[in-house]
Amino acid sequence: MEDTSPLRLWMYRLSFVLVGMVFILWAIIPFDLSAGSLPVPDIFYCITMALIVRRPEYVPIWSIFAVFFMRDILTQAPLGLATLLIVMGSEVVRGNIQAFREYIFGLEWLWMATIFVAVTLVQHVLLLLTLSSAPRLVEQVLLILFTVIAYPVTVGVMKYAMGITKPRPGVTDAWGKRL
Template identity: 35%
Template sequence: MAVRLVWRYRAIFVALCAAVIFFAILPFDTGQGGVPGPDLIYCLMAAWILRRPDYLPVWLLLGVFLLADFLLMRPLGLWTLILILVSEYLRRRVDHAEALPFWSEVGLVSACIAGAFVVDYLALVLLLAKTPPLLGQGLHALATIVFYPAIAIFSQMIGVRRLAPGELDSLGTRA
């Protein structure tokens, strides 16, 4: 039963990410100078990793992030690498995050979001690639930070909760 539940949540994560990617590639004309939207896949990943890291193995994240890079026409693999590194950092912080109140969790994830966007921008600059406007990147990071609490609450509502004290994850270990 526990294995089915894990696979069900993995399928839900992939379906949610597919919906986000689908709506991101729709040809909505926002005109020039619009406020960039949040990176909802990043928010979902962070919320789920901090609650149940066993639901999102690295291979699943790698596939979803690479598909998003392909379809959203980002530099192939750069954002994926950054998000994998952030996910592993958050995965290592799960034991420490249990004691964190919700707003401290939001602060931790906000710092990771800001760091990821800075690293992405600096990597593009160092590689002499075409970089998006710095203000646009800052607004994109800010929108992602603002949307994280809503995504974390949504994740709680669909059943992605932290383990209770003494409870074991699907791998038989304490997350």
């Protein structure tokens, strides 16, 4: 049995929300006021998806919803659109967790990239259909590219610096449920 007590589990969940708030604050603080700056990769998407594959009990659906909805509010994005799409993408991964754990990293990376492309493009199309202001397509493509490149770096940091890996077969959580 894994040595994750319920208290430690809640500390991980709280840490996820706090890291999300740090990334939101990082996004809304104006560091560069030049008009032609490149988009920043969505590192928190990478963290969320990597944690769902490795330790889904650390990121329950309510925490994903809370952080991404707060991001929509504070960045003045269309309220709940990105949140809904990311929650749907995360639940696709969570629903197929055993398959994702058996994949080699390249296939996992391809799936995360596909989900992010789908989320970004559906969001872009919905914004265009509702005649809302949408980011330029070039910016969206660069955002996709940078986020896809950032995913393996995020997983590497989680694995080698933080020790968060995919669970071994037969490992259980604090309540005896098989991971």
